[in-house]
Amino acid sequence: MSEPANVDYLSCLFKSLDAKADGKINADTSPENPQSWLKQLRAQAIENAGQLKWPTIKDEEWRFTDISSLAKLPFKPAQPGQVPALSDIQPYLIKEAVNRLVFVDGFFAPELSSITSENQMCIGNLSALATQHANTIMSHLGQYVKHQNNLFAALNTAFLHDGAVIVVPQNNVVDLPVHLLFIATQVETTHYPRCLIVGEANSKITVIEDYVALQNNAEDAYITNSVAEFKLAANAQIQHVRMQRENQNAFHLANCAVSLDHASRYQAVSVSLGAKISRYNLDVRLEAETAESIINGLALITDQQLADTHTCIDHLKPNCTSHQKHKCIADDNAHAVFNGKIIVRPNTQKTNSSQSSRNLLLSDKARIDTKPQLEIFADDVKCAHGATVGQLDKEEIFYLKSRGLSELTARNLLTYAFGAEILDSVPVASLKHTLEQIVLNQTQSC
Amino acid sequence: MKNQNNKTILDVQNLHANTQSTEILKGINLTVKSGEIHAIMGLNGSGKSTFAKVLAGHPDYTVTQGNIQFEQQDLLALSPEERAQAGIFLAFQYPIEIPGVANSQFLRLAYNTIQSKRGNDELDPLEFDDFVREKMKLLEMNPDFLDRSVNEGFSGGEKKRNEILQMALLEPTLGILDETDSGLDIDALKIVAKGVNHLSNAQNAMILITHYQRLLDHIVPDYVHVMEAGRIVKTGGKELALELEKHGYDWLHDDRHNNVGVSA
Known part of the structure; x- marks a missing residue:
C-alpha cells in the first residue's frame, strides 16, 4: 500500500469489511453450515486484497488505463435499496429470455426476476442455492477467476454476498436464453455482481450478461466490480452474450474466466458501450483436447470514454481451436485499448488459432492502442493474427x-x-x- | 452514322486529368447519344479505367482541362452522389465488399435515395423485396444474395452480377461498365451481357470498357474507341474490335494517321 492513492479507497473498503464481519453472513461459523465455506473463500480474498497493490500505469497490464481517479473516490459497497418497478426495466427486457435473474446494485430482486425452466436447469441466486447445491457451487465458485493476483477479483470475492448461479445438468439443452440483468441504481457506491455458469457434460445454454444503469441522476459516478465464471464440461456448449451499457460516469471493472473441457465450445460476443472507464479481463483456458472458443468483441465509445479489453486465450492441450475478432470504434476524445494474448503451450500440437483486431478512429483526437500478443511454444500449429487501426x-x-x-x-x-x-x-x-x-x-x- | 437525330447524353471535350500530379488523361473527346453503346478498348495503363472513374467523380483524380456536359449539365460541378442521382452509373472493376451491411439494405437505400432525388416514390422493405427479386431473375441471381453482406464472399462473377443488378435498379441514363467482363467465365459473361442488353434502350446509353473483344460478341457496340496514353487514338464500328483481336494493338501504329481524334 505504498501508493497514497490506495489509502482512501482501500481503507474505506476494509472499514466496511470489518463492519460486515459482524453481519449476518458471518454469524454462523459451524462447519456444517454451507455458508462457512463461503466465509472461508471471502476471508482468503480479504487477505489477498490486503496484499495486492492498486494497479497504476507503471504496471504493464494497466499501462494505458489510468484508474488513479477511481482510487480517490470513497465509494462504499452498495446496500440493499429501493427496487425499481418492472415498468422501469421494461426497455431492457429481452423477449426470448423468459428466464431472467435481476440484480439491483448487486442484490437479487426476486420481484423482477422470472424463472420458468426450473426443470431444465438449476437457476437462482447464490444465497438461495448455496445450501441445497453447496457441493456443486463450492467446487466451482472462485475456482476460475483467480483472486490471488487480481485486486478487483479479490475485492469482488471479499464482498461476495450474492450472485447469479446457473447449473445445466448433463445432457440438458436449454433452448431459450437466460438473461442476467444487473441494474445500477445507487450512485457513489460500489456494486459487486457475480455470476457462476456451469454447463455439465453434453449440455447447452445461452446466457446474456447485461449491465445497465437506471439512475435518477446519471451525473454521478458509481463502480461496478463484477466477476463471472464459466465452466464447460465435456461436449458442453455455452453461448455468452455480454453487454456493458453503464452510464457515462460509471467505472466498470470486470473479470471473466472460462474453463473448457474436452470437445466443449464457448462462443462469446461482448459489447462495450457505456462507462467512463471500463476494463474487461477475459481469460479462456482450453484445458482438454478439441475444445473450441469463438470470441467476438466490440467497443463503441465517444466523448472522454476509455474502454479496455484484455483477453488471454490459453491453449493447454493439443487439437484445440480458438477464433477471436475484436473491434473498436473510437470517436471524439475516446480511448480504446485491446490487449489480446494467445498462449500456445508446449506440446499443444495441431492448435488452430486466429485473432483479428480491427480498429476505427473517427476523430483526430481519438486514440486506440492494440496489442496482439502471441506466445507460441509448439511447432505444428496454425496461428494467424492481424491488427489494423485506421479511418474509413x-x-x-x-x-x-x-x-x-x-x-x-x-x-x-x-x-x-x-x-x-x-x-x-x-x-x-x-x-x-x-x-x-x-x-x-x-x-x-x- | 446511327442515331444522328438522337439527343446527346454525354459530351466530353479535351479532357485532361491528373492523379498525384501525373497526367493520365491527355485530351479525350467523346460524344455519346441516347440509344448508343460505345466500347472503349486499349492496353493496361492507357487510361480507360481512369476515364471511367473521372466520369463518376472519383476524388483521386483532378480534372485540369476540358469539360464534360451530361444532359446539358456541367458534370464536373457535381459531386459523385449528384452524378449518380443525375443518372450516371459506374459498374466497378473491383466492387467493394462491405461486411456488416446486408445487400438488401444497401440496394434499397441506394434505390430509395435516387428515387426520392428524382421525385419518385420510395419503396418499403416488402415492396422493394418483390421489386428486387424480379430484377434478380434477369441476372439469374439466387435471392440468398439479398441476405448476405454486400459483395462479401461473393465470387468475381457474383460481384459483377451484383453490379449489373444495381444498374438495373437505379436505371441510369449512362451506364459505364469498367472491365465488367474481367474474371468472368463464359456462362457468367453471357448472363451479364444478357442483362446489359435488356437494360439498354433508346433513352439511355452504355460505355463498355474492356480489354477483350469477347464481351463484344455478346453486347454489340455501335462504336469502338481505342485508347492509348490518355487519348482516344482510333474510333470505328464494331469491326474495329475484331481487327484489334486479330492484329493486336501494335497494328494501330501502322495506320493510325487515318482516324486519329475522330469522335463519334
Missing part, C-alpha cells in the same frame, strides 16, 4: 457515393457496418436487433 476507407466511401448516397450517409453506414459485423454473431434475434439499433443511433451521431 475512401474507396468504400466513393463506392457508396457513386450509388447516390451522401458523404454523411456513406460514412454512417460504413461505421455502422464496421460494428455490425460483430453483432452478427449475437445468437438472440431481438437482442441483435436492439444492439443494431443502439449502434445505428450511436454511429448516426458521429
